[in-house]
Amino acid sequence: MERILWWKRLQRGLMHLFFPECCVGCGAGLTEAETVLCLGCQLLLPETGYHAHTLNETGQRLAGRIPFVFATSFAYFVPDGLLQQLLHGLKYRNRKDIGRFLGTRFGHALQEAGVCVGVDYIVAVPLHPEKERIRGYNQSIIIAEAMGAVLGVPVLDGVLVRTRHTESQTQKTRAERAANMEAAFAVRHSQSLAGKHVLLVDDVLTTGATLEACAQALLGVPGLSISIGTIALAG
Template sequence: MFKGMLNILFPKYCPGCDLALNEPKILLCLNCRNALPLTHYHLHNNQSIVDKFYGILPLDCGTALLHYHKKGLAQKLIHALKYQGRKEIGQWLGHWLGDELRSIDGFGDICAVVPVPMHPAKLRLRGYNQAAIFGKALANAMDIPFLERLMLQTQMRHTQAKQGRWERWSKKNTFTMNPQYFAFIKALALGLQHQESSSKNHRRLKLLLVDDVITTGATIEACGGVLTRELGATLSCASIAIA
């Protein structure tokens, strides 16, 4: 009864169309749920994201759950996740994608999930990293470790869509490895490489780098470059949406 009164006094709204939702556990109304612009990249072996980084960053696999369009449903969901405290949206989408990826060739043998880090100043202001919310749920669904603090963002970055290519390139040193975790992960990577060289069972450190939206690709390029260079890891990436 008390929960029912709360729902009447403080109803939850669908982030896609602002329709009041009767059930607190429902995140989207039925119309918006059916209208989600799903990419199905990973279900149909679509290599669009891998091709996007061809010659820039070697990716084993890449996927995004949704297509991102200006003023579209994916943009509304991500806006609610980032700026309205709707963390449950990132959790829901992360579990959804993780459930699908765990049985997909190329994703099923990934060792761990790494989120694109957020600068400490922005993290204090917002209170959470939306890429980490999404990535943790994805990792839980895939039943693999989530390395939230493996990377650090040492310089503030602005919205990439408003930057020229040169300015984005000049910020390529924005990300670095966290020294508290680097030695352990490096030792793990070297151990897997040693097993690979002495066994017919090929095993390497395979990481899944996750972000909320892939736009220009500059963030994935910068973070992924650090992971492949410092750890010699095989890299894949996933995001909530791709523009």
């Protein structure tokens, strides 16, 4: 047994020697204790740190549209900033490790803030199946699973589903976006969610139209309450 551990450790050490992982932020080689970002770049992440504040910026953006218990975001999305780089790697370069890294960090931040005490389940905002097929994975589920592992909260996959492909949102006004998203989601196996507190997780909060449409579907479940957690809060 010990021999196997020793061999595994040697293997890992040699892999690291020949294929050192690089920091996504600055390109420096990472130590064995670091993943995705070097410690220096980790400190540069513009974390919001406002998880326990009831009227934080995330909550303000969603207030009056979604009745939530708490709503918060891990960090600020600065154009061309470090978080944008990370999310780009996660979504378009198959870097699932970035999703696990961000979800773990967010999970620890929420745990420290003590806001997740009553949360029963984590649910990720689904991608349309066709989009997920092309990408190979849903980045929000990877984030949600890492958060769930830290918080000890199960992630429910397949209870919230996207029922139709929505057009691109970028050229639309807020009202047009909301209309575009209407009825884009549905809840399956709703009996498992009745009376539960669900933490709805997405990668980026921009207008909130997607989260609003998800919440609309979820709130059809009797007695369900919602909280919102996104990795990034965009401008």
